[in-house]
Every structure is written in structure tokens, then in C-alpha cells.
Amino acid sequence: MTTFISTIFGLAGMLFFFLAFIKDKPSTKRTYKMLAGAFILLFPFIMTSWVQGINTALVYAILAIGLNILLGNAGQISLGHAAFYAVGAYISSALVLHAELPLFLSILLAGIGTAIVGFLLGTPVLRLKGHFLGIATLGLHVLIYNLVKDKLKGVVFGASAKMPEVHKISYLTKSWEYSLKNSLSSLDYQIEILGKSKPFYYDFVDTITKSIGQITEYFIIFVILVLLVYMARNILRTKVGRALAALRDSEVAARMLGVNIAIFKNIAFGLSAFYAGIAGAIYAHTTGALDETSFELTISLMILAMIIIGGIATIQGAIIGAFFFQVLNMQVIPLIFSSGKGQMLGSTIMGLCVVLAVIFVPKGIVYMLWQMKIKLTQKRS
Amino acid sequence: MELSNLFYFGAFLKNAGLIAFGGASILVIYIAFRDRLKRGLYAFLFPYHLYYSMERMRHPWKKQINKVLFGGFFAFLAGIIFTDILSDSQQLALALLKGITTGSFYALMAFAIILIFKTTDLVNFAQADMVTVSVFFLITILGGFSDQFLTTYPSEIAMVYGLAILIMILFAGGFGALTEMVFIKPIQKQHPISQIILTLGLSMFFMGISGVVLWDQDPHTLPNIIGRDVYRTSVYEDIKTKNNAFAGEIKNIIVMSSETDIKVQIDGAVEGFKNQKNIENIDMLSAEIEKAMSYDKLEQFSEVIDKISGLYSYGEDSKDIKTIVQHLKNVKNDLSDVRVNLEKSIETAQKLANLPPKEYKDVRDSYDAKTKAIEDEFDKEKASVEASSLTDEEKTIKLESLQKNKTKDLMGVYSIDTFASEKEGEMKIVPPSAIIKFTETVTITKDGLLAVGVTLIIMLIIFLLFKYTLLGIALRATAQSQNTSKLMGINVDKVFIFSWVVSITLASIAALFFAIATDMRTNILTFSFGNLMLKGFSAAVLGGFSSLPGAVLGGFLLGIFDNILSYTDMREVLSFGIILAVLIIKPDGLFGHSGAKKV
Numbered sequence: 001m002t003t004f005i006s007t008i009f010g011l012a013g014m015l016f017f018f019l020a021f022i023k024d025k026p027s028t029k030r031t032y033k034m035l036a037g038a039f040i041l042l043f044p045f046i047m048t049s050w051v052q053g054i055n056t057a058l059v060y061a062i063l064a065i066g067l068n069i070l071l072g073n074a075g076q077i078s079l080g081h082a083a084f085y086a087v088g089a090y091i092s093s094a095l096v097l098h099a100e101l102p103l104f105l106s107i108l109l110a111g112i113g114t115a116i117v118g119f120l121l122g123t124p125v126l127r128l129k130g131h132f133l134g135i136a137t138l139g140l141h142v143l144i145y146n147l148v149k150d151k152l153k154g155v156v157f158g159a160s161a162k163m164p165e166v167h168k169i170s171y172l173t174k175s176w177e178y179s180l181k182n183s184l185s186s187l188d189y190q191i192e193i194l195g196k197s198k199p200f201y202y203d204f205v206d207t208i209t210k211s212i213g214q215i216t217e218y219f220i221i222f223v224i225l226v227l228l229v230y231m232a233r234n235i236l237r238t239k240v241g242r243a244l245a246a247l248r249d250s251e252v253a254a255r256m257l258g259v260n261i262a263i264f265k266n267i268a269f270g271l272s273a274f275y276a277g278i279a280g281a282i283y284a285h286t287t288g289a290l291d292e293t294s295f296e297l298t299i300s301l302m303i304l305a306m307i308i309i310g311g312i313a314t315i316q317g318a319i320i321g322a323f324f325f326q327v328l329n330m331q332v333i334p335l336i337f338s339s340g341k342g343q344m345l346g347s348t349i350m351g352l353c354v355v356l357a358v359i360f361v362p363k364g365i366v367y368m369l370w371q372m373k374i375k376l377t378q379k380r381s
Numbered sequence: 382m383e384l385s386n387l388f389y390f391g392a393f394l395k396n397a398g399l400i401a402f403g404g405a406s407i408l409v410i411y412i413a414f415r416d417r418l419k420r421g422l423y424a425f426l427f428p429y430h431l432y433y434s435m436e437r438m439r440h441p442w443k444k445q446i447n448k449v450l451f452g453g454f455f456a457f458l459a460g461i462i463f464t465d466i467l468s469d470s471q472q473l474a475l476a477l478l479k480g481i482t483t484g485s486f487y488a489l490m491a492f493a494i495i496l497i498f499k500t501t502d503l504v505n506f507a508q509a510d511m512v513t514v515s516v517f518f519l520i521t522i523l524g525g526f527s528d529q530f531l532t533t534y535p536s537e538i539a540m541v542y543g544l545a546i547l548i549m550i551l552f553a554g555g556f557g558a559l560t561e562m563v564f565i566k567p568i569q570k571q572h573p574i575s576q577i578i579l580t581l582g583l584s585m586f587f588m589g590i591s592g593v594v595l596w597d598q599d600p601h602t603l604p605n606i607i608g609r610d611v612y613r614t615s616v617y618e619d620i621k622t623k624n625n626a627f628a629g630e631i632k633n634i635i636v637m638s639s640e641t642d643i644k645v646q647i648d649g650a651v652e653g654f655k656n657q658k659n660i661e662n663i664d665m666l667s668a669e670i671e672k673a674m675s676y677d678k679l680e681q682f683s684e685v686i687d688k689i690s691g692l693y694s695y696g697e698d699s700k701d702i703k704t705i706v707q708h709l710k711n712v713k714n715d716l717s718d719v720r721v722n723l724e725k726s727i728e729t730a731q732k733l734a735n736l737p738p739k740e741y742k743d744v745r746d747s748y749d750a751k752t753k754a755i756e757d758e759f760d761k762e763k764a765s766v767e768a769s770s771l772t773d774e775e776k777t778i779k780l781e782s783l784q785k786n787k788t789k790d791l792m793g794v795y796s797i798d799t800f801a802s803e804k805e806g807e808m809k810i811v812p813p814s815a816i817i818k819f820t821e822t823v824t825i826t827k828d829g830l831l832a833v834g835v836t837l838i839i840m841l842i843i844f845l846l847f848k849y850t851l852l853g854i855a856l857r858a859t860a861q862s863q864n865t866s867k868l869m870g871i872n873v874d875k876v877f878i879f880s881w882v883v884s885i886t887l888a889s890i891a892a893l894f895f896a897i898a899t900d901m902r903t904n905i906l907t908f909s910f911g912n913l914m915l916k917g918f919s920a921a922v923l924g925g926f927s928s929l930p931g932a933v934l935g936g937f938l939l940g941i942f943d944n945i946l947s948y949t950d951m952r953e954v955l956s957f958g959i960i961l962a963v964l965i966i967k968p969d970g971l972f973g974h975s976g977a978k979k980v
Contacts, residue, residue: 069576349589
């Protein structure tokens with residue numbers, strides 16, 4: 001029954017998003033946008049089993065937006081983005097554990113610190129172009145990854161390699177969790193000792209109690225994502241965004257027009273590192289234990305694949321790509337494979353999708369949606 | 382030369398290199414600063430300007446400064462190697478020998494990458510995974526022969542192996558051609574970034590296909606070419622099944638012992654509850670615990686305990702309840718300890734099952750010794766307890782606690798991390814007939830020498846092909862200018878396909894030798910990013926991406942560096958440090974030359 005409700009609910013949500021995208025009339029568009037917003041708010045309470053996976057998707061979306069600024073808007077490729085993800089995670093953990101800064105300040109500072117690291121490291125690397133830039137960023141990734149793995153891990157976390165519960169995002173609603181547990185146990189008492197009948201909301205309260213931490217994380221990551229999307233949109237509309245676009249289309253022409261190529265390349269690198277740093281910090285504060293396998297090269301490639309599949313140079317594309325990947329990994333692949341091969345199969349399908357996308361739809365899902373919109377509106381008129 | 386002289390030479394190099402590097406850097410910064418001072422404080426804020434101003438300034442020292450920077454860096458590196466690593470001449474000899482063999486693989490790989498880059502202007506990031514498919518194809522062919530064939534006709538194995546390698550080469554060539562025609566041709570005219578992304582997608586796809594659909598992720602062993610130990614695989618499998626049986630045995634022991642342990646603890650908890658009569662709802666609590674006992678799984682038990690402690694943590698103030706909750710929590714902690722131990726032991730057992738015979742025997746012997754010691758001690762204490770003048774009840778209690786300690790100790794034996802490195806299960810056993818010994822420590826596998834020979838022969842063939850045949854001339858012409866060569870009547874499409882065929886074939890041969898000659902067994906990650914593939918990139922960059930002889934020299938240099946540094950923890954970082962340093966300081970590499978760039 002619950003699966004049925006959540007399936008219907010999820011499909012309805014997708015439909016709202018789609019209609020909000022398709023419709024042109026302002027009033028209808030606003031209605032569907034409000035419905036989609038309601039879907040976002042209600043989502044964790046109805047599809048509770050999905051929340052954890054969607055949290056990961058949101059983090060990936062932040063990463064993908066960052067890389068998209070570099071790849072789609074500035075035209076510079078980076079194959080080592082997972083390194084900045086790692087740098088952000090470690091900076092934030094170090095700030096929280098050793099400097100004892102508050103959580104959100106440390107996330108912000110991690111973003112800024114990673115941006116500075118990216119800005120400085122971008123300086124030498126960004127002299128290169130095309131394939132060589134790819135190779136050099138690959139080398140950068142391996143360097144940072146090895147440094148983090150061998151040196152930084154012990155320094156930041158000590159022997160335990162774990163972050164205390166207090167520094168996690170889910171700790172913010174710990175008191176709610178306790179009170180929910182309390183009321184749940186009083187319900188238990190009434191049912192089992194006093195023999196009252198089970199109230200209809202019992203299961204609901206039970207699931208919410210179990211995953212209140214994840215729901216908190218969902219809302220907080222979502223708010224951060226919205227802020228970052230807003231920031232990206234605004235930056236890309238200003239002088240910086242136009243300079244980056246000019247840089248992407250032709251470096252020589254951009255230089256002729258007075259764009260300082262060197263600095264704007266660095267700015268693009270720093271900006272995308274900022275996004276990666278914030279994503280890494282969020283990751284650190286949700287999982288609590290940093291495992292170096294979460295920062296492997298595969299993550300960089302996956303993010304790249306998300307952008308290509310979702311739609312290059314658009315913010316929506318990055319988000320759609322991240323969700324595509326996560327839903328594929330979380331819901332579709334377990335249907336085919338139940339064993340441990342799933343992760344690998346996910347990357348295979350993503351690889352195939354990337355190859356097909358580059359050959360047939362170089363602009364990704366967003367572009368397909370645009371075409372669909374044009375077709376639908378033409379038919380009606 | 383005496384080693385002490387070498388040491389002083391190294392120290393000199395190190396200091397001189399550092400001084401040169403530092404001095405040149407300061408000079409560069411000074412000049413840039415002087416240049417920039419007119420435009421304000423910009424130069425300090427954005428170090429990128431340093432490079433640009435360095436490139437733009439019309440200063441006669443410019444090139445010299447670049448050289449000093451570059452030379453200083455490498456002198457510093459060499460100094461570190463001389464002072465810190467080469468304290469042992471045998472180690473040096475071994476490093477050089479191994480360096481030349483591994484260098485030949487790197488050289489072939491770099492050669493293959495550059496060949497594609499020169500003709501088609503595209504760096505193939507999927508090289509490693511295409512190579513994986515080829516090598517696993519070979520493993521499948523060899524696995525197709527029955528054990529009986531391999532053991533009954535040992536004299537024909539060499540022929541079979543050679544034939545299999547030939548088939549693999551044909552397969553690799555066809556695979557390369559097919560990939561070029563299906564995937565690469567449609568995007569030939571697109572932006573370099575699209576090309577990179579496409580090859581990365583191909584890499585993910587081929588990797589997944591070989592890891593999930595066609596083969597698995599387990600390590601496989603490729604037999605040696607020289608040393609005639611082809612049917613080692615079947616012997617190995619035989620031993621592995623025996624090991625597996627032993628692993629099952631250990632698992633049973635551990636599971637049983639931990640179950641009794643848990644029972645004892647739960648009983649203790651229940652007793653504790655029954656003694657506290659003055660608590661309300663005591664019946665409900667004991668019912669909960671009884672229920673928990675009937676669960677098989679520990680998780681559910683700890684869940685119930687969570688529930689109970691949640692029930693009584695808030696609102697109530699009674700001391701007794703607090704102590705009981707504390708007790709329950711202790712029980713839970715103990716249980717989770719037991720579970721961790723259990724998991725570790727099972728892991729150990731599985732590791733044992735994958736261990737090569739020799740190490741396996743050592744480990745098992747040590748385990749047997751430890752187990753025997755524990756059992757002996759237990760027997761002794763048991764005897765002493767039985768002989769003592771206690772009542773029967775006391776005796777049983779004491780014996781129980783002794784038994785409990787014994788199981789705990791036994792579990793301790795199996796859950797110790799006896800394994801120094803995680804990769805033991807992936808190590809190969811090299812048969813003695815496949816090794817040439819110069820001294821006791823300086824050894825090399827015959828296959829390594831063969832690899833060096835084959836690399837040199839291939840290089841010679843390719844050199845002759847490029848220099849003297851029509852095809853080679855067409856390849857070189859296409860590398861220079863595609864449009865002009867089209868006008869001259871060269872079929873550029875065919876040239877592209879040919880270069881892919883040659884490249885994938887060479888890379889497959891490199892990977893084959895790499896798989897045979899290294900100590901690790903082969904799995905699908907052996908050649909991927911971070912291993913052979915990036916080493917090939919690194920060698921190519923070191924030699925200059927545009928020069929084929931440069932790739933070969935770069936490969937051998939990188940191999941030697943790699944093996945010399947393998948005694949420190951710098952090894953992984955080094956090759957990528959080289960990529961970065963070379964690309965930043967001297968983008969054309971050691972032997973490359975920069976041409977005019979298209980706009």
C-alpha cells in the first residue's frame with residue numbers, strides 16, 4: 001500500500017515538474033510551480049525510503065553544478081574534481097574538530113578554502129588546453145588523492161577516523177528524535193500493556209522517527225542547493241558569466257575583446273572548486289566517516305557523465321543528470337542485479353549513455369525537453 | 382665509484398638544485414614584479430600573471446631562466462634519490478633492472494597513446510579498458526583448454542600459448558578498428574572536450590562490460606611464457622578448494638563459540654532483571670528480553686535494547702532503572718564487540734581461502750601453534766580446577782568461565798590482522814624456473830627480459846615502417862596535415878583505422894607483458910587509471926607528446942625513476958608529479974618540439 005502511494009506520489013511530482021516546464025501561460029505555470037514546491041516539501045514524509053539516496057543526489061547535484069560552470073560555461077575540462085570534493089570534506093572536518101567552529105560556518109569556510117586551493121592550483125594547470133588539460137587535471141587528482149589518503153586522514157581524524165555525532169547535520173534535530181521516540185514508546189505502552197487498538201498514524205510516526213535525521217539533512221541540503229543555484233545563476237548573468245562564455249567560444253576572440261583570459265580561467269576553476277568544497281563539506285557532515293574510496297577518480301568521471309547526460313552549460317541539466325544517475329543506481333539497478341555488481345553496472349550504463357549522448361544528443365536531456373516543449377506548443381497553436 | 386662519494390655528490394646536487402630552483406624563482410618573481418609594478422598590485426594578487434609576464438617580457442634571460450628552473454628541479458630530485466635511497470648498491474642494481482623492464486611496458490603504452498594522438502589529434506582515455514578487454518579475452522582462451530590437456534601435453538603448451546597470443550593480437554586489432562569506425566569517426570570533427578568525454582564514456586563502458594557482463598572482478602593468473610609453469614593455474618585452483626574447506630571449518634568454530642558467548646550474556650541480563658522486583662512493568666521488560674532471546678540475529682536484539690532504554694531514559698528518575706539501563710547498554714556493547722570480532726574472523730577465513738599455497742601454509746602453521754597453546758593451557762587449568770577441593774557447583778561455575786575465556790582467546794587468534802598487506806590474495810607465485818638470479822637479492826624474471834627484447838624489436842619494426850614504407854609515409858603525412866594529405870590522395874579514414882589498430886595492438890602487448898611480469902595477479906583494474914594507463918600518459922608527457930622516440934626514452938626513464946622511488950612512499954605521487962612539473966615548466970617535454978598552433 002505504502003509503495004503504491006509513494007509511486008503515485010513520485011509520478012505526480014515528476015508530472016508537476018514537467019508541466020511547470022512545458023506550460024507557458026504565467027498563471028498555469030505558477031500553479032504547477034507551486035504544486036512542484038509542495039511535492040518537494042512533502043516528499044521526505046511520503047517517500048521516506050528514498051530520502052537517503054536523494055540526499056546523495058543533491059550533493060552530486062551541487063558538485064555537478066560546480067563542474068558545469070567550469071566545463072559548460074568556461075569550456076575548461078577537469079577530470080580531477082573529486083580531489084576538490086575531498087579537500088572540502090577535510091577542511092570542514094578539520095575546522096569543526098580542531099577549531100571548533102559552528103557547523104554552517106565551517107561548511108562555508110570549507111567552500112571558500114577549497115576555492116582558494118582551486119584558484120592557486122588552477123594557476124599552473126590552466127595554461128594547458130584540451131587533452132593536455134585533461135591529463136594534467138588527472139595528475140592533480142592523483143596527487144591530492146594520495147596526499148589525502150596517506151597524510152591528511154590521520155592528522156584530521158586521529159586514530160578513530162570518525163566524526164562525533166555532535167558535528168553531523170542530523171544532530172540538529174536530535175531532540176525532536178528523542179521526543180518522537182518518547183511518544184512512540186508511550187504509544188507502545190498503550191498498545192501492548194493497556195491493550196488499545198493501533199492508531200492509524202502509528203506506522204507513519206514509526207518511519208519518521210527512524211529517519212528524522214535523514215529528513216533534516218534533506219531539507220538543509222536542499223536549502224543549500226537552492227542558494228547555490230541562485231548564486232550560480234546570478235554569477236553567470238554578470239560580467240563574469242559573459243567573460244566565461246566568450247572564453248569558451250574562442251580564447252583569441254575573447255582576448256581581443258579585452259577579457260583577461262588568465263584571471264577568468266582561474267576564477268572559473270575557483271568557482272567550481274567552491275561548489276565542490278561545499279559538497280564535500282556536506283558529505284563529511286552527513287556520513288561522519290571519511291572513506292577515501294568516496295573520492296576516487298570514478299566520482300569525477302560520474303560527475304562529468306551527469307553533466308553530459310543532463311545537459312551541458314545549464315544548471316537544470318546538472319541537477320537532472322545527478323538525479324538520473326542516483327535514481328538509476330538506487331532504484332533501477334537493484335531490479336536487475338541484487339548482488340554487489342550493481343555499482344559497476346551503474347557506471348557501465350552511465351558510460352554507454354555518455355557515448356550515445358555525445359554522438360546523438362550533445363546537449364543532453366534538457367535539450368530534448370526543450371525540443372519536446374517546442375513540438376507540443378506548435379501542435380496546439 | 383664508492384658509495385660515500387655518491388652520497389656527497391647527491392648532497393651537492395640536492396643543495397645546488399635547490400639553490401638554482403629557488404634563485405631562478407626569485408629572479409622570475411622579481412622581473413615579473415618589476416614588469417607589473419606599473420599596473421599596480423595586481424601581480425601580487427594573481428600569480429598567473431607571473432607566467433604571462435615571463436612569457437611576454439622581452440628579456441634575454443628568459444629562456445635561460447626557464448632552463449635553470451627546470452634543471453634545478455630535476456637536480457633536486459636526483460639529489461634526493463642519491464642521498465636518501467641509494468645506500469645499497471644491490472638495491473640500486475635491482476631498481477635499475479626492474480626499471481628497465483617496467484620501463485619497456487610504459488614505453489609501449491606511451492607509444493600507443495602518442496600514435497593515436499599524432500594521427501587523429503585525440504588522446505584515447507579508453508586505452509586501458511580496451512586493453513583490459515583484449516587481455517581478458519586471452520585469459521578466456523587459455524581457460525578454454527582443459528586441465529587435462531595442459532597437464533598431459535606440456536611440450537605443446539608453448540605452441541598453444543603462442544597461438545593464443547596471436548589470436549589476442551588479431552582480436553585487439555579488430556577491436557581497435559571497430560571502435561574507431563563505430564564511436565570515434567562520428568565525432569572526429571567535434572571539439573576536443575567532446576572527444577575527451579566520449580573516450581571517458583567508452584572507458585567507463587568497457588570497464589563495466591568486462592567487469593560485470595563478460596568477466597568478473599576477481600584476480601586471474603596469466604601463466605609465464607618462459608619458465609613453463611602453465612598448468613600452475615589448475616594446481617592453484619585445487620589448493621584453493623582445500624583452503625575454502627578450511628575457511629568453512631574456521632567459520633563454523635567461530636560462529637558456534639560466539640553463539641554460546643551471546644547466550645551467556647543474555648542470561649546474565651535476564652537474571653539482572655529478575656532480581657530487581659521493585660520496578661513497575663517488570664513483566665513487560667522480561668517479556669521483551671525473552672522475545673529478544675528468541676531472535677537469531679544480533680541486530681534485532683540490539684534494536685529491542687534500544688527500545689527498552691529509550692522507554693526508560695526519559696521522565697523517570699529511579700536509580701534502579703538507571704542502573705538496569707546501564708547494564709543493558711553494557712550488554713549491547715559487549716554484543717557488538719562480539720559481532721565485530723565475528724565479522725573480522727569471517728573475513729580472515731575468506732582471506733585465508735584466497736591465499737597462495739606458500740603463505741597459506743605459513744599462516745595456517747602459526748594459527749595451529751597458537752590454537753594448540755590455548756588449548757593446552759585450558760586443559761592444564763581444567764585439570765587444576767578438577768583436582769582442587771571445591772564443591773561441585775563452584776567447579777562448574779569456574780569451568781564455565783574457563784570455557785568462555787577459551788572461546789574468547791580462540792576468536793582472538795583468528796581475528797588478529799596477521800596479514801601485513803591487504804593485497805596478499807592478489808600476489809602471484811613466481812616459479813623458480815622463471816627467474817634469473819644474479820645475486821641473492823638481485824633477480825629478474827625471464828619474461829621481463831623477453832619484454833624488453835620484444836619492445837625493442839617492435840620499436841625497430843615501427844621505425845622501419847614509418848621510415849621506408851608507403852603506409853608509414855601516409856601516416857606521417859596525415860599527422861602533419863589532414864587536409865593536405867587528403868588532397869594528395871591519401872585515404873585518411875584508412876590511415877586513422879590503421880593507427881588505431883596498431884595502437885591497440887601495441888598497448889595490448891604491453892599490458893600482456895605487464896600482467897605476466899609483475900607480481901600481482903590480473904584483475905580488471907590492473908591496467909586502468911592509476912596503474913599502467915597513467916604511467917603511459919606520464920611517460921608520454923615526459924618524452925614530449927609529439928615525439929615517438931621521446932615516448933620510448935620517457936618510458937624507460939619513468940620506469941627507472943619509479944623503481945628507485947618504490948622504496949619510499951613517493952612512488953604513486955612521483956609519476957603524476959612528473960606530469961604536472963613537465964607540463965608546467967616545459968610543456969613540450971624533454972624531446973618534443975612545439976609547432977605553430979592553429980587559431
